[in-house]
Amino acid sequence: MTKKLANRVSTLSPSTTLAITAKAKEMKEAGIDVIGLGAGEPDYNTPANILEAAYASMQEGKTKYTPSGGLPALKDAVIEKLKHDQGLDYSRAEIMIGIGAKHVLYTLFQVILDPEDEVIIPTPYWVSYPEQVKLAGGKPVFVDSTSSSQFKVTATQIKEAVTDKTKAVIINSPGNPTGMIYSRQELEQIASVCQEKDIWIISDEIYEKLIYGTEQHVSIAQLSQDAKDRTFIINGVSKSHSMTGWRIGYIAGDKEVVSAMTNLASHSTSNPTTTSQYATIEAYNGPQDAVEEMRKDFESRLERIYPQLVAIPGFKVIKPQGAFYLLPEVSEAMEKTGFSSVDDFAAALLTEAKVAVIPGSGFGSPNTIRLSYATSIDLLEEAVSRIHSFVKANWKE
Template sequence: MAKQLASRVTTLSPSTTLAITAKAKEMKESGIDVIGLGAGEPDYNTPDHILEAAWRSMKEGKTKYTPSGGLPALKDAVIEKLKNDQGIAYSRSEVMIGIGAKHVLYTLFQTILNPMDEVIVPAPYWVSYPEQIKLAGGEPVVVQATKEAEFKVTAAQIEQAITPKTKALILNSPGNPTGMVYTEDELEKIAEVCKVQDIWIISDEIYEKLVYGTAKHVSIATLSDDAKQRTFIINGVSKSHSMTGWRIGFIAGDEEVVKAMTNLASHSTSNPVTTSQYAAIEAYNGSQDAVEMMRKDFGSRLERIYPQVQAIPGFHVVKPQGAFYLLPDVSEAITHTGYDDVDAFAKALLEEANVAVIPGTGFGSAETIRLSYATSIDLLEEAVRRIDTFVKEKWND
């Protein structure tokens, strides 16, 4: 019997990040000395006090179902975190816990989008934004940011992209894959456009704790009562507390939407993983020393590795202000090394130089590659040395 897939999945593009990471792992397992700069996760283990809280919860028998929208105690921890870090107040009914920020975003799009609703997506973007929008029947409207504008879109660009079908704008600051951080002034102008045009703002703040130098993370929800009412804050413990595998994220925003999302989750996931929720409670309520230690270390790695990447022939890098990625424009290097495009260039780096990077095509940025510096400085410097050697050996004027 011939089996036909649902049309909603046949148009999906696989996650470039996960595909490259899987290929690099396969090569490593076969004995090849591959350095992976692809994965978007801290290279630290989860802090001990969080591990101990999870173990304690299991020993105490806290292994059963929880409410679909998350444990009340975890919602309270999120509310306290938002009060302390952003200075804004939410109630339990305005917060939902999900299985990672990715699941929360997916559930939000499924809840607010009708067929052909449009969502403005600044590019370069995280790979899953357009795919999740399409899965919900919506249309991603890509607005291209330039390296001259530090990979940040302007309020004027957003206003120009809005149509009667526009339902929402998604913002990611600090950004993946760019590492760029929107200033308060930039966000105020964007918030005003969204107010006038009456559209939702989806603020992905998962890299909030990883900001360097003089940059400051500002949540657009803090700028006015109107901005708070139309903004959904998306965040979680994955990046801030090195808990990527625990899969705990949250949304804070409009009560009616959060209630509908919780109803949807009750028929899809039942509840977030119970043990992970107790770990997340400790992550938010316990010591934040490890969070700051990681931030400082990533900042130190950035200062070491940025000039080395910038020095590679044909690489042009805007220095990031947050997250743990570099996004060099490698179009000149591609031209002089004889490759057709960035995908072929990245493939050759993996197979010949044994360095795994993510081609920018998956981020809507076909002239770039993403390098994650969430690995040891020794491996980072060796990876850059290999890339530099690869480019110089193949360079053809």
């Protein structure tokens, strides 16, 4: 046999975030004092009421198959959440529950993309967007943002990127890895372009509950009936309720597409994990105090750590408005410390400073690094201190 792998996987890049996190864990297990700032998950346990609901469901024998698109009761919980939080009305036929938001996105691309269909992806982007588009036979089309634009793209940029092959644009707000939020006005302008060009909008809102200061989350689907009709909302409980390992996400959107996604899931995953679905019903229907407590703690950490990061020579840092990431632009620090690539710079931070960060190259942003502040303030301050010391010790004028 001369060929082992299919063409569709030959160009895939491994997840940068998972690779760095695994390396840091390996070093820790070897007894090395590494501080990991790579993981994209809250450092809280899942709230107790959710754990109790999951256990109760198992005790009651709710451990069998469910409908492929999710339990009707969970769809109803999602429908109520969207009504309460965004003022949006959906039916069960417009909701599919998946095995995390990542699986939902993957399934969506599989059912809407034909070979060479284009998807506009603003940079910096979450690492899996382009890979999932390619797996579906599509073509990622990158539209660049910079720190000067607060890592957000404009409606004009999107309009200029549209071709006759464009199928969709992805909007991630609050964003990973940037933490930035699109304003209502910015979203209105983007929605207008998408209506004019007749393309889908994929709105990744997984960090919507983690917003700081006076900022507010606006879903682009809220803006008009046309915007709602062409938008797929992607969300879940991984970040909002610290349930990353439970693997439950959902999509809300066009019922024909959702039906096709459900059919595809029936042949690939059968159904989302039953116990996790019952846990998520409680997550949405139960008290939300723990969600707000976690948000406040993340905001407090940001306020503490942001000025310390800004003080590092050669670091330019925009203060994020949501999520739990900081994305310093480090090109000057790299140059002054003798590194030609952010990958080498991040590798040196890991091996010499014993701090694990994610190189921005994995996000289409080759002059940045991503730091997660989803860890204790003591570890955060120690990590930033180590980075500061490393940069000062290696700085060459």
